[in-house]
Amino acid sequence: MLALLALHLGLALVAPAVGARIGRRVFLLVALAPGATAVWAATRAGQVLDGRPVTSGGEWVPGLGLTLDLRLDALALLLVTLVAGVGTLVFLYCASYFPPRQAGLGRFAGVLTGFAGAMLGLVLADDLILLYVFWELTSVTSYLLIGFDDEQEESRRAAQQALLVTTLGGLVMLVGLILLGQAAGTSSLSAILADPPRGGSVALALVLILVGAFTKSAQVPFHPWLPAAMAAPTPVSAYLHAAAMVKAGVYLVARLAPAFAVVGPWRPVVLTVGLLTMVIGGWRALRQYDLKRLLAFGTVSQLGFLMVLVGAGTREAALAGATLLLAHGLFKATLFLSVGIIDHETGTRDLRQLSGLGRRLPVLAVVSTLAALSMAGVPPLLGFISKEAAYQAFLHGGVADTAVFAGLFVGSVLTAAYSARFVWGAFASKPGCAATRAHDPAPGFVAPVVVLGVAGLGLGLLPFLADPLVQAYADSYPLAAGEEVEHLALWHGLKPALGFSVLTLLLGGALFAAREPVRGLQRRLSPGLGAVDADRSYEATVTGVDRVARRSTSLVQTGSLPVYLGMVLLTLVLVPGTALLSGTRLTGDLQAYDRPLQAVVAVVVAVAAIAAARAHRRFTAVLHLGAVGYGVAVLYVLQGGPDLALTQFLVETLALVIFMFVLRRLPSTFSRRPLRLSQGVRIVVALSVGAFVTCAVLVSSQARTAAPASQAYLDRSLPDGGGSNVVNVVLVDFRGFDTLGEITVLAVAAMGIASLVLAGRGRRSKQGGGETALTAVGGQALDDPTMTEQQVRS
Amino acid sequence: MSAAGGGVDRPADSGAQPRLPGADHLDDVRRSVVLETAVRLIFHTVLVFSVYLLFAGHNQPGGGFVGGLVAGAAFVLRYIAGGRAALAAAVPVDPGVPLGGGLVLASLTGIVPWLFGGQFLQSDYVELDLPLLGIAKLTSALAFDSGVYLVVVGLVLGVLRTLGAEAER
Numbered sequence: 001m002l003a004l005l006a007l008h009l010g011l012a013l014v015a016p017a018v019g020a021r022i023g024r025r026v027f028l029l030v031a032l033a034p035g036a037t038a039v040w041a042a043t044r045a046g047q048v049l050d051g052r053p054v055t056s057g058g059e060w061v062p063g064l065g066l067t068l069d070l071r072l073d074a075l076a077l078l079l080v081t082l083v084a085g086v087g088t089l090v091f092l093y094c095a096s097y098f099p100p101r102q103a104g105l106g107r108f109a110g111v112l113t114g115f116a117g118a119m120l121g122l123v124l125a126d127d128l129i130l131l132y133v134f135w136e137l138t139s140v141t142s143y144l145l146i147g148f149d150d151e152q153e154e155s156r157r158a159a160q161q162a163l164l165v166t167t168l169g170g171l172v173m174l175v176g177l178i179l180l181g182q183a184a185g186t187s188s189l190s191a192i193l194a195d196p197p198r199g200g201s202v203a204l205a206l207v208l209i210l211v212g213a214f215t216k217s218a219q220v221p222f223h224p225w226l227p228a229a230m231a232a233p234t235p236v237s238a239y240l241h242a243a244a245m246v247k248a249g250v251y252l253v254a255r256l257a258p259a260f261a262v263v264g265p266w267r268p269v270v271l272t273v274g275l276l277t278m279v280i281g282g283w284r285a286l287r288q289y290d291l292k293r294l295l296a297f298g299t300v301s302q303l304g305f306l307m308v309l310v311g312a313g314t315r316e317a318a319l320a321g322a323t324l325l326l327a328h329g330l331f332k333a334t335l336f337l338s339v340g341i342i343d344h345e346t347g348t349r350d351l352r353q354l355s356g357l358g359r360r361l362p363v364l365a366v367v368s369t370l371a372a373l374s375m376a377g378v379p380p381l382l383g384f385i386s387k388e389a390a391y392q393a394f395l396h397g398g399v400a401d402t403a404v405f406a407g408l409f410v411g412s413v414l415t416a417a418y419s420a421r422f423v424w425g426a427f428a429s430k431p432g433c434a435a436t437r438a439h440d441p442a443p444g445f446v447a448p449v450v451v452l453g454v455a456g457l458g459l460g461l462l463p464f465l466a467d468p469l470v471q472a473y474a475d476s477y478p479l480a481a482g483e484e485v486e487h488l489a490l491w492h493g494l495k496p497a498l499g500f501s502v503l504t505l506l507l508g509g510a511l512f513a514a515r516e517p518v519r520g521l522q523r524r525l526s527p528g529l530g531a532v533d534a535d536r537s538y539e540a541t542v543t544g545v546d547r548v549a550r551r552s553t554s555l556v557q558t559g560s561l562p563v564y565l566g567m568v569l570l571t572l573v574l575v576p577g578t579a580l581l582s583g584t585r586l587t588g589d590l591q592a593y594d595r596p597l598q599a600v601v602a603v604v605v606a607v608a609a610i611a612a613a614r615a616h617r618r619f620t621a622v623l624h625l626g627a628v629g630y631g632v633a634v635l636y637v638l639q640g641g642p643d644l645a646l647t648q649f650l651v652e653t654l655a656l657v658i659f660m661f662v663l664r665r666l667p668s669t670f671s672r673r674p675l676r677l678s679q680g681v682r683i684v685v686a687l688s689v690g691a692f693v694t695c696a697v698l699v700s701s702q703a704r705t706a707a708p709a710s711q712a713y714l715d716r717s718l719p720d721g722g723g724s725n726v727v728n729v730v731l732v733d734f735r736g737f738d739t740l741g742e743i744t745v746l747a748v749a750a751m752g753i754a755s756l757v758l759a760g761r762g763r764r765s766k767q768g769g770g771e772t773a774l775t776a777v778g779g780q781a782l783d784d785p786t787m788t789e790q791q792v793r794s
Numbered sequence: 795m796s797a798a799g800g801g802v803d804r805p806a807d808s809g810a811q812p813r814l815p816g817a818d819h820l821d822d823v824r825r826s827v828v829l830e831t832a833v834r835l836i837f838h839t840v841l842v843f844s845v846y847l848l849f850a851g852h853n854q855p856g857g858g859f860v861g862g863l864v865a866g867a868a869f870v871l872r873y874i875a876g877g878r879a880a881l882a883a884a885v886p887v888d889p890g891v892p893l894g895g896g897l898v899l900a901s902l903t904g905i906v907p908w909l910f911g912g913q914f915l916q917s918d919y920v921e922l923d924l925p926l927l928g929i930a931k932l933t934s935a936l937a938f939d940s941g942v943y944l945v946v947v948g949l950v951l952g953v954l955r956t957l958g959a960e961a962e963r
Contacts, residue, residue, distance in 0.1 A: 642855040650863035654950065657870050661957040722919035722933045723852030731857060732935040732942070736915040739938075740900055743945040747893045750952040757956040 019106015261313020416508020
């Protein structure tokens with residue numbers, strides 16, 4: 001299984017280079033990846049359907065318990081069939097869809113292959129974290145695919161919306177997955193499902209995971225990204241937004257439901273959200289004019305349907321859900337690809353401009369109509385079987401089941417109506433509309449669509465072909481006592497479900513026939529519904545976050561160095577200072593100095609420091625500051641630290657020179673502070689910082705509880721490090737990794753100085769004054785001695 | 795230092811041969827014969843001393859960091875005496891070269907032990923009997939320290955080039 005993932009990755013990596021040479025034929029090459037996956041899945045099908053999953057393991061990060069465990073069981077097989085089967089056909093379709101030599105096609109093919117690989121990994125992953133990684137990979141690749149046409153603002157916005165919404169959900173889900181893994185004590189998905197943990201944290205974890213699933217599968221209120229994503233090239237819509245990615249959320253719910261549907265919040269949440277999505281999606285689909293958007297809202301609706309079925313947590317519903325998963329993948333991909341052909345050959349997707357295409361493109365019309373009939377739930381297609389099974393599952397229960405049934409019924413009526421609208425819109429001859437001109441699509445262009453459409457009919461006529469596949473998933477729910485295994489069939493006898501199916505089609509047909517009054521009603525309702533429009537909420541959220549960021553930035557980032565410095569120093573005094581005051585006390589045996597000379601130097605340093613603070617001229621202040629530094633270096637000498645002293649002298653010298661550079665551009669005296677208050681604040685801050693540092697040093701020098709590490713360094717320096725200068729051996733050997741980090745910081749600081757000065761230059765040429773840039777540079781230069789001293793201390 | 799700004803000693807024979815390579819780009823009023831001659835005399839000595847500190851560092855006070863700072867001080871002198879052009883004449887490379895080169899060297903010292911099955915940054919040493927010099931102990935940490943040296947030199951050169959050039963405008 002890992003080899004298949006590697007094949008996807010490899011082809012994804014070579015596709016850009018190959019695509020630049022051979023143009024759109026690159027899709028025939030990368031189709032190898034899903035094709036090979038489909039063949040592999042077919043060879044393993046027998047074993048998997050017998051209840052013996054194929055597994056493969058691998059270490060990823062053993063220290064963190066992360067594994068590359070993959071597992072092909074019945075549900076995964078069903079999804080792999082869609083991902084790889086539909087994927088292969090979509091890839092072949094791409095080879096005709098795009099212009100022979102479109103720019104960026106190789107990259108597109110690479111990303112599409114990468115997506116297929118991520119999706120394959122997602123359904124095969126048997127580890128929570130691995131699943132999450134693939135989950136986010138599909139988000140990222142879909143972002144790139146939706147934004148393929150990156151010169152269109154609409155594409156960029158749609159891509160960003162899809163990314164923001166799905167990664168938001170993904171992050172929430174990650175928290176849930178971690179909570180679940182903690183509660184179970186393992187991150188292995190199959191182990192968790194075999195022995196599901198219970199408890200309050202599990203309920204919370206499941207709700208968080210459901211949020212992730214809902215965003216990915218475009219459930220209310222996260223659904224608007226899916227219709228917006230129609231800005232993507234049509235094959236992407238067909239693959240990501242019909243067969244593959246949006247099914248990820250459904251897959252996750254289907255995966256977890258057998259073990260967790262009984263947990264408190266699961267059923268209310270999943271069923272409510274699913275039904276709402278189904279009805280709202282269908283309602284919105286009815287008023288679309290763009291065929292692709294019509295299908296997109298239809299997909300939202302069907303995803304809600306799927307969510308209800310796989311999340312209900314009963315054997316019958318699971319059977320219906322698995323069947324619908326298969327049926328939906330087939331008919332929705334067919335429909336999207338048909339729209340792609342229509343768009344390609346006529347140049348429009350607006351159903352008000354399309355007329356008479358049924359006669360012009362008969363093969364396409366027949367195949368699409370078959371798919372639409374399957375979507376509407378007309379016998380003898382696979383869609384009918386799944387809908388019948390769904391009705392059956394909810395018809396004989398209590399009040400809750402009946403309510404769910406009512407929702408499904410309404411949603412299905414809407415589905416039937418927009419299916420009719422699609423066929424009419426795409427292929428019918430409309431009065432008052434000239435027949436649309438269309439080119440003849442190439443046979444290779446239509447063939448994948450025909451295969452998909454006919455598959456839906458074939459599985460409908462011969463349901464026993466699909467039966468083992470969906471039955472094996474339903475087997476994850478034990479049979480209740482006295483319950484019989486329900487097989488897929490076209491004819492279940494005269495049961496209520498059949499009656500409701502007929503009623504659904506009749507009402508759907510009526511709703512379509514009455515489209516003009518319905519449109520009027522929708523228009524009257526829309527201002528009221530606009531208030532709760534999810535797309536506008538998304539816009540409001542994004543602009544709101546932007547606004548908060550701008551406000552807080554302008555509040556915190558004032559651009560004034562004294563304010564920044566003051567904030568840093570106050571934090572230093574308040575946070576560790578409070579801890580210092582509350583938790584520690586000084587013992588008495590403090591020694592003023594080791595030798596009298598130290599006291600003399602200390603006095604000099606203190607006097608120089610006070611003089612620096614009181615100086616009126618900047619130059620004088622800098623010189624006094626230098627005296628402080630040299631005085632400290634002398635203290636090092638007296639203490640017997642030649643390395644430290646040497647470094648301190650040199651750093652102090654260089655700092656002085658750098659100060660000179662900066663001073664040449666600054667006024668020679670400090671500006672007079674007219675405000676006594678500001679001066680007072682500065683004095684208070686400075687004194688408290690001084691007091692804090694003094695106390696902190698005194699306390700910390702007395703706080704030692706363990707033996708000093710220095711003795712070990714002294715002992716090991718010569719034998720292990722090959723040097724007798726312990727300071728240097730520590731720097732380059734024992735703590736070499738730290739030094740490596742520090743010289744990296746130095747390099748970054750050097751680049752930072754250069755870019756700050758360059759930025760200041762640009763501004764000066766525009767505005768004629770570079771005061772801010774230079775003060776900023778001065779701040780940077782001030783940082784350097786601190787940094788180098790740190791280096792010495794380590 | 796103040797000489798850089800004010801130009802203390804006006805050269806008696808302006809137009810004579812350059813005392814410091816590159817310094818003749820400066821205005822005569824800004825040149826100082828004492829400073830230029832002194833820098834010319836001590837520049838190489840300081841550089842050699844910085845290399846000595848780098849090598850001696852493992853056993854005596856010194857090391858790559860201190861050595862780099864000393865070398866940096868030599869370049870600072872050169873810059874103060876002769877301006878940007880004199881510095882460029884002394885170091886005809888972009889400061890990014892020693893910066894990046896030092897980082898690469900230090901990282902390589904870390905990575906190479908891996909190739910021999912050791913740990914990251916693990917050190918080793920050999921004792922060589924060199925002619926004239928006698929027995930010298932060569933540690934792999936020296937290569938690492940040379941990286942540090944180069945990074946520090948690069949930092950000083952970068953600061954001189956950007957800040958100094960900015961201040962000269």
